[in-house]
Amino acid sequence: MCARYVFFSGKAFSDQFGGLAIPDLGPRYNIAPTQPVVAVASGPEAKVLQWGLVPSWAKDPSIGARMINARAETVAEKPSFRTAFKRRRCLLPADGFYEWVGEKGHKQPFFLQVEPTPFAFAGLWEIWEGPDGYLETCTIITTEANDAVRPIHDRMPVVIDQVDYGQWLDTAARPESLMPLLAPAAPDRVKMWPVGKAVGNPRIEGPELIEAIA
Numbered sequence: 755m756c757a758r759y760v761f762f763s764g765k766a767f768s769d770q771f772g773g774l775a776i777p778d779l780g781p782r783y784n785i786a787p788t789q790p791v792v793a794v795a796s797g798p799e800a801k802v803l804q805w806g807l808v809p810s811w812a813k814d815p816s817i818g819a820r821m822i823n824a825r826a827e828t829v830a831e832k833p834s835f836r837t838a839f840k841r842r843r844c845l846l847p848a849d850g851f852y853e854w855v856g857e858k859g860h861k862q863p864f865f866l867q868v869e870p871t872p873f874a875f876a877g878l879w880e881i882w883e884g885p886d887g888y889l890e891t892c893t894i895i896t897t898e899a900n901d902a903v904r905p906i907h908d909r910m911p912v913v914i915d916q917v918d919y920g921q922w923l924d925t926a927a928r929p930e931s932l933m934p935l936l937a938p939a940a941p942d943r944v945k946m947w948p949v950g951k952a953v954g955n956p957r958i959e960g961p962e963l964i965e966a967i968a
Contacts, residue, residue: 755823756875756894756911758953759785759851760865760964761792763872767847770872770916776800776847783963786956787822793844793877793892796923803844807893808882809834815882818891824878826897826912826936830929835893838878840929843922845874845914846894850964852953855906863953864906865964866946868913868939876912876922876936895936902941913939 761767762781768774777792777800785791785805793803806818824835849872854861876895881888895912903910914922918935921927947966952958 755853755907755909756851756896757787757822758956759846759875759894759911760849761785761847761872762961763849764792764847767872767874770919771798774798774800777802781961782959783961784953784956784959788819789956791846791892793846793879794874794919794923795842795844795879796925798919798923801890803879803890803892805893806891807834807838807878807880808889808891810837810880810882812882815884815889815891821893823896823909823911824893826876826895826933829878829895829936830933835878838880838893839932841925842879842881843932844877844879844892845919845922846877846892847872847874848911849873851911852949853903853907853910854954863949863951864946865949865966866903866910866944869943869945874914874916874919876914897936897938900938900941900944902944902946903938906946910938912936 768776807821808815808818850867879892896909899910
């Protein structure tokens with residue numbers, strides 16, 4: 755699962771696309787579900803989406819708060835995600851993400867990075883039409899944790915390597931050809947350390963959130 759992440763290296767990520775204009779939402783150290791996030795879709799085109807995918811057929815957009823992640827193992831078949839997996843894949847740039855370990859009420863947050871940074875999560879996006887207009891939303895695809903992450907969580911977000919950006923965003927790519935990209939990143943690429951519990955409050959922002967604690 756991925757329920758919080760960090761993105762502050764907009765310029766460096768833009769350079770990965772030869773200077774693509776990236777929407778400036780400012781440095782983000784505590785991105786939470788339902789908030790606006792930067793994404794790159796086919797084109798490539800950078801845009802702002804709401805985190806939490808709302809299928810086009812949904813009656814109520816509040817369903818998005820429960821659909822912040824899509825499992826790699828079922829993403830091609832699950833009705834909520836299969837159309838987006840075929841037609842609307844995206845990249846969600848990040849500098850790291852958070853996971854929690856421990857018993858409820860005593861969970862310890864960890865900050866995790868996948869090198870090299872910044873990197874990109876595998877994402878899907880959708881368009882929902884409501885009475886007040888259109889809503890564009892997204893979800894992060896997750897897969898089984900690698901050996902580095904497994905001690906704190908059994909899932910981790912899928913990271914798409916820069917060399918595979920074009921294939922992931924190619925609207926003509928056959929879904930079955932994309933499945934090998936949904937594997938966990940190599941364990942030796944992951945760095946992690948414990949951080950303060952303030953990150954649990956989505957109203958708190960700032961670089962101090964990713965600083966290691968003893």
